[in-house]
Amino acid sequence: MELSIFQDKGLAQKILQGIKREAERIGREVKLMHVCGTHEDTVTRSGIRSLLPENVKVMSGPGCPVCITPAEDIAAMMEIMRTAKGDGEEIILTTFGDMYKIPTAVGSFADLRSEGFDVRVVYSIYDSYKIALKEKNKLVVHFSPGFETTTAPAAGILKEVIDKGIENFKIYSVHRLTPPAVEALIKQGTVFDGLIDP
Structure with missing residues (x-):
């Protein structure tokens, strides 16, 4: 898919005009x-929000999966890191x-890093996978939160890891x-009235 389509102002105007027509036709508040x-x-x-008709409201839902990730899972991952280090494994x-x-x-996890643990922020699980390919002598664990949109890439990477027999990459899944x-x-x-899906 050509990504420049998402920067097409003419297309955006057409979409907004369509939304305005539908909002007028509906004639009530749409959430x-x-x-x-x-x-x-x-x-x-x-x-x-400022571009939408007054009767069309965009509201926040349950929040990001990070916000609903149980603290127990974060604490468990931190314990895994500390135990591994105590056992001489990095x-x-x-x-x-x-x-x-x-x-x-x-x-x-930021506290772990300040204690000297190797904690890295990545943009995608693919970045974690690339680290594992580069750091073949170290175990890379990706702490993986997300809704369905991040579950699919995680599953894809996991399949590749299994297919290629890569043993130094693991996923700690907290997907929702x-x-x-x-x-x-x-x-x-x-x-x-409707959902904007992930």
């Missing part, structure tokens, strides 16, 4: 909920930037499913 912090960042940075821990500073009762999170919101009485 669209996103379920990801990255969506909120994009909506806010791009000024999308692990390279990779994760996404928004997970790096999440606090728990035993600290954060979107439907249960949305269902919980509905049960709590959250009202919306």
Whole structure:
């Protein structure tokens, strides 16, 4: 797919005109909920809310999967790092930037790094995979949060790791499913007309 299409102002105007026509036709407030912090960042940075008709609202949903990752999982990964170091094994821990500073009762991944552990922030799981290919004598563990959009790339990398017999790359999966999170919101009485999927 040609990515320049996402910067086409003419196309954006046509889409906005279509949204305005539909909003007028519907004639009532329409609430669209996103379920990801990255969506909120994009909506806010791009000024999308200011471009939409007044009766079209974009609302935040259950939040990013980082926000709902149990502290116990972060603490468990930290314990794995400490135990391995005590046993003389060095692990390279990779994760996404928004997970790096999440606090728990035993600290954060940023705290681990300040203690001398090898903790690296990556943009994608593929970056972690490349580190494993380069650092063949060290175990690379990717602490992998996310909804379905990050689960698929993780599964793809895992398949490649298995197919190629790469033994120094592991995934600590804390992936979450979107439907249960949305269902919980509905049960709590959250009202919306549509979802902007991850």
